[in-house]
Amino acid sequence: MPSLGTTAEAVVDTLIDHGVDTVFAIPGAQTYELVNALAARQDRIRIIGGRHEQAVAYMAFGYAQATGELGVVSVVPGPGLLNAGAALLTAYGESQPVLCIVGDVAAGARGRGLGHVHEMPDQLATLRTLTKWASNIEHVSEASGVVAEAIARATSGRPRPVAVSIPRDTLAQRGPYRVTGPRPLPTPPVDKERIAAAADILATARNPMIMVGGGAREARAEVAALAEYLQAATVAFRGGRGVVSDDSPLSFTSASGFERWADTDVLIGIGSRLELTWARWPDRAPGLKVVNIDIDPEQAVRLTPDVALVGDAAETTKALAEAVAARRGPAPDRSAEFLAVKEGKAKEIEDLGPTIEFVRAIRAALPEDGFLVEEVSQVGFVSSFGFGVTAPRQFITCGHQSTLGFGFPTALGVQAAHPDRAVVSVSGDGGFMFGVQELATAVQYDLPVVAVVFNNQAYGNVKLDLEGRYGADRAVGVDLHNPDFVALAESFGADAYRIDEGDGLQVAAAKLTRTTAQAVAKRRPAVIEVRCALGAGESPWKYLEPASRKGA
Structure with a gap:
């Protein structure tokens, strides 16, 4: 027997039937009906709100990468979608299954340039440049089928993000619908x-x-x-x-x-x-x-x-x-x-100085099944080869997009997927400030991510590159005036700690191990600020992009 309800209810019932248990979202006028349908089914599916569309989209990305299952995000059209775009692009590059459900202006107003709130000239065309597959939903009767098709596309073959765009009046449309369930995902036969x-x-x-x-x-x-x-x-x-x-x-x-x-x-x-x-x-x-x-x-x-x-x-x-x-x-x-080769390289990379010492300090504190979420930073770069990993999906990465600021909000999605496991994110001071507002989300939803923030008061990698290529006087726009990270974190209700490399590298590294272990054990959102110097130790790029040894 078909159900009788709204398009929004058909969408949510289809998500539940496909095993989705979490939707990351920032509600808005064009998605009210969807939020209403989610709220009515809170015993089977939860909604985690955030403070920025980019952040909630990264949460869905983190959820997907940490589980291998579908991550779902919902945003309003226009600016909401564009804010989420960096995370969708990251999911595309990193081959992660994310479903983005986007509201839209009323069906009859699309493409007419009437100036409706959040209107885009061609939202579906924009979505198709960011995703593996995207479609509109035009009627309640097709809603479940379109969502099921989107999920199948996201999770079959090479996993990648997909999107459905739904006009606000279509979301409210009532009528009979049948829920389309999961379908088998074929794989190519062995040749x-x-x-x-x-x-x-x-x-x-x-x-x-x-x-x-x-x-x-x-x-x-x-x-x-x-x-x-x-x-x-x-x-x-x-x-x-x-x-x-x-x-x-x-x-x-x-x-x-x-x-x-x-x-x-x-x-x-x-x-x-x-x-x-x-x-x-x-x-x-x-x-x-x-x-x-x-x-x-x-x-x-x-x-x-x-x-x-x-x-x-x-x-x-x-x-x-x-x-x-x-x-x-x-x-x-x-x-x-x-x-012997591995041990020799482990000794060699000690020339990185503070970055490798800090990476090893975090590894010593994190339980073996814990997650490390890297970031576009000196420590993040070093973690790609200096942090020990024993199982897939424990090292969470933005891949080749190298998306500054992805780390902390992504870590919240990882934590939502694995509430009983430790999650640590490592960020520079610049990248962390892209999503610092999500400390409120961490506290509100009890997501005990430990964010380690390396504060060198600069977009460090860019500053070093500019100085090396053009001279110190050309490194402009890269120095940062930062807040008091401890006071800022505490103002959100998170725990906060400070470590200073100026106390001595070995002292600071040992303190980082103790502090990270303490913060992980407390199971509360926390920020650990590590004040550090820029440019101490060798550059990680000598290992990330090694020079030729021919003729050496």
């Missing part, structure tokens, strides 16, 4: 001929390397089995951290992995854009063979590999491992060799 071709290449590989990205997060066991059999150095840059635990001798970061790159004769990409190998690492070995596994047919062939395998990472990697085993025996154990 046995291409598997055989890839296995033939690997049959004679002496120094294979596996590079894992975010697309390998659900293929942990399969990747580990292939890596073990081949004794392949397995490298993760950002999204793939933890697919192979850093406790394994086979797990390499972007910094330590470069030590193996020049000798690599076969590269196996699994759910990765292979950014390190085409954009950051020089010294590609002549004759290198590339096998690339990706669910996205375009991504699989983008870098013209020798063999492209389009398919689910787990299924395809398993099939490849079986085909390799039919052609060769297991490779001799290289644990001692690999551990």
Whole structure:
């Protein structure tokens, strides 16, 4: 039997039927009906409000990345949508399933330029530049089907954000509707001929390397089995951290992995854009063979590999491992060799000084199953290779968008998804101020994120770059006048602490470990301000974009 109700009720019932338990939102005039429908179903779905549309969209992004499930955000049209745009773009780049439900002006007013509140000339066209798929909902009878289609698009193939735009009068429209439930998500069949071709290449590989990205997060066991059999150095840059635990001798970061790159004769990409190998690492070995596994047919062939395998990472990697085993025996154990490389790199990166010491201090305080949310900052950059990760989705990243200010609001979404686990965000003073108002959200909704803010009173990375390229007198617009972060945090009702690097690096690092552990244990929102100098220690970019060693 169909239900009788509003378009908004059909939308919410469909979300619930698909297992959605949280909507991050800032209500407004064009979404009142949606809020009303959510409020009527608070026993099955909750709404978490925020103080800025960009922030609530990042919360949905964080929820999605930490769970692998759909994150949902609702905003008003026009300025609300554009405010959320940075987070949608980040979700697109990082391949995260986010559904954005956007209100709109009345159906008959769209495109007429009448000057309605929050009107855009063509909202749907704008949405389509930011998402994998977007559609209007025009009638109550189609609402559930459109939402179900959006969810299927977001979560199938390469996950990415999607959007539905709903006029305010359509949201209020009443009529019969049937809820469209979840549908099976097909995956491409394993291509046995291409598997055989890839296995033939690997049959004679002496120094294979596996590079894992975010697309390998659900293929942990399969990747580990292939890596073990081949004794392949397995490298993760950002999204793939933890697919192979850093406790394994086979797990390499972007910094330590470069030590193996020049000798690599076969590269196996699994759910990765292979950014390190085409954009950051020089010294590609002549004759290198590339096998690339990706669910996205375009991504699989983008870098013209020798063999492209389009398919689910787990299924395809398993099939490849079986085909390799039919052609060769297991490779001799290289644990001692690999551990020596990793230990050498761990010692080398100590030249980073305060940044690596602070990253290690936070790692020492955070429970093994805790989450670290990086940020566009010196400490954030170093965390991509200096922070130990033992499982997928524990290192939360903005990926190649490098979105300044994403960290703290994203961490709130991670915490909403995992209320019983520790979440720490690391930000610079500049990036933290993009979302500082969300301390109110953290306190209001009891989201006990610990925000570590490194205060060097500058957009530090940009300042160093400008000074290095053009001279100190050209580094303008980068120095920051900051508030008292402790007093500011306390004014929101959060706990607050201060650490000063001026007391001595080892003293400050030890205090950061103790303070982070204390804040995590209290299970309250907290800010830890770390006052630090800019430019102490070597630049992380020597490890993120290493120089060629040919002829060295």
